[in-house]
Amino acid sequence: MAAQMTHRERVLTALAHKEPDRVPIDLGSTRDSSVHVDGHARLRQHFGLAGGEDILTDRMMRPVVVDERILRRLDVDTRGLFLGGPENSRDTMLGPTRWRDEWGVEREMPLGSLYYDLVRSPLAGEVTIQDIVNYPWPDPEDPGRYRGLVERAKELRANTGCAIVLNSASGFVHVSQYLRGFQDWFTDLLLDPNLAVALMDAICEINMAIATKALSLVRDYVDIVLTGDDVGHQNGPLVSPELYRKLIKPGHKRYFDMVNSLTDAKVLYHSCGDVYPFIPDFIEMGIDVLNPIQVSAAEMDPARLKKEYGDEMAFWGGVDSFRVLPFGTVEDVQREVELRIQQMAHGGGYIVNAVHNIQPDVPSENIVAMFDHAREYGRYPLPR
Numbered sequence: 585m586a587a588q589m590t591h592r593e594r595v596l597t598a599l600a601h602k603e604p605d606r607v608p609i610d611l612g613s614t615r616d617s618s619v620h621v622d623g624h625a626r627l628r629q630h631f632g633l634a635g636g637e638d639i640l641t642d643r644m645m646r647p648v649v650v651d652e653r654i655l656r657r658l659d660v661d662t663r664g665l666f667l668g669g670p671e672n673s674r675d676t677m678l679g680p681t682r683w684r685d686e687w688g689v690e691r692e693m694p695l696g697s698l699y700y701d702l703v704r705s706p707l708a709g710e711v712t713i714q715d716i717v718n719y720p721w722p723d724p725e726d727p728g729r730y731r732g733l734v735e736r737a738k739e740l741r742a743n744t745g746c747a748i749v750l751n752s753a754s755g756f757v758h759v760s761q762y763l764r765g766f767q768d769w770f771t772d773l774l775l776d777p778n779l780a781v782a783l784m785d786a787i788c789e790i791n792m793a794i795a796t797k798a799l800s801l802v803r804d805y806v807d808i809v810l811t812g813d814d815v816g817h818q819n820g821p822l823v824s825p826e827l828y829r830k831l832i833k834p835g836h837k838r839y840f841d842m843v844n845s846l847t848d849a850k851v852l853y854h855s856c857g858d859v860y861p862f863i864p865d866f867i868e869m870g871i872d873v874l875n876p877i878q879v880s881a882a883e884m885d886p887a888r889l890k891k892e893y894g895d896e897m898a899f900w901g902g903v904d905s906f907r908v909l910p911f912g913t914v915e916d917v918q919r920e921v922e923l924r925i926q927q928m929a930h931g932g933g934y935i936v937n938a939v940h941n942i943q944p945d946v947p948s949e950n951i952v953a954m955f956d957h958a959r960e961y962g963r964y965p966l967p968r
Contacts, residue, residue: 586964591661595747599850599898602932607962609955610937612650613662613749614810615641616854617937622944624648630948641666644700647941658955663746671728686722689762705765713782724793737805747807753791755813756784788835792842803847816857819882825861840869858882867896876901876939886927898933905939909946917950918957925962
């Protein structure tokens with residue numbers, strides 16, 4: 585049996601494709617692996633924790649910085665490091681349930697909903713490349729993004745002993761879809777690819793500048809760098825592999841080349857949906873870890889992913905949040921955890937977490953069961 589490791593040692597050993605003392609677990613170190621604010625409140629109640637603050641890490645999806653007391657109770661191995669919001673182009677409230685972000689995109693929360701929906705794309709309709717050039721883009725140097733970042737990184741390193749995940753700026757696929765509108769975005773790829781690439785390149789340059797600045801400040805404290813750009817959906821890739829490689833991959837490659845040139849930290853890439861056809865491209869671009877492993881999506885069979893790519897890519901997530909976590913019993917959750925560990929954790933290369941953020945319909949007992957059982961069952965050498 586492996587000697588007891590620190591949280592950080594455990595994560596880094598697993599991501600190096602070696603077996604640590606137990607399979608690492610993550611909750612809340614990324615904006616895509618946390619818990620919705622409403623579920624977070626119930627989780628606090630479950631543990632009898634008074635007080636605390638709900639700090640959103642993404643206003644649209646509404647995940648939170650998880651209460652440190654919960655993270656310690658669940659013995660979580662990771663901690664998230666999040667950039668601040670811009671000071672000079674803050675979100676603008678347009679009504680009680682409607683707001684505009686720094687990109688100029690407007691969203692509204694429908695009555696009874698838990699999230700904000702896209703309602704206005706400022707670059708939709710007839711636009712030209714000159715319109716893109718002249719657009720009032722966000723300022724990557726805005727000091728609000730970086731204020732307190734070094735201090736938070738130092739505090740996490742000194743007081744948690746955990747692997748630190750820098751939540752860097754996202755890529756450019758999602759933002760370009762929000763700015764252009766989904767219909768126009770897809771149409772551009774086929775009918776006006778120069779316009780599509782010009783828009784994505786403009787966004788990529790801004791987010792690369794944000795990531796560069798952040799890494800210049802905290803790279804000595806960061807173990808993992810997260811970025812994300814959804815290129816899959818439930819039933820297949822978002823675009824064909826040919827179109828991805830022609831129009832989207834060049835920008836992704838610039839982004840990941842930049843990150844890998846600035847840090848030795850592992851690169852964690854988030855994409856929902858079926859991204860199986862793109863995994864060789866991800867590996868080629870220097871992505872080390874894939875999240876969230878949407879096991880309900882086509883072609884995302886965890887055992888197949890591990891068998892075909894487990895020597896070159898690590899996996900993060902995979903506990904089914906579509907059916908098992910919200911609707912299963914505690915025993916169902918435990919069986920799901922055992923299955924994922926058996927499929928993906930032999931030889932290292934796996935971190936336990938849910939498929940994306942845990943939603944408010946998931947019972948707190950199931951959340952606790954997922955992490956408690958992962959710690960117990962996931963000790964190396966693993967059962968077979």
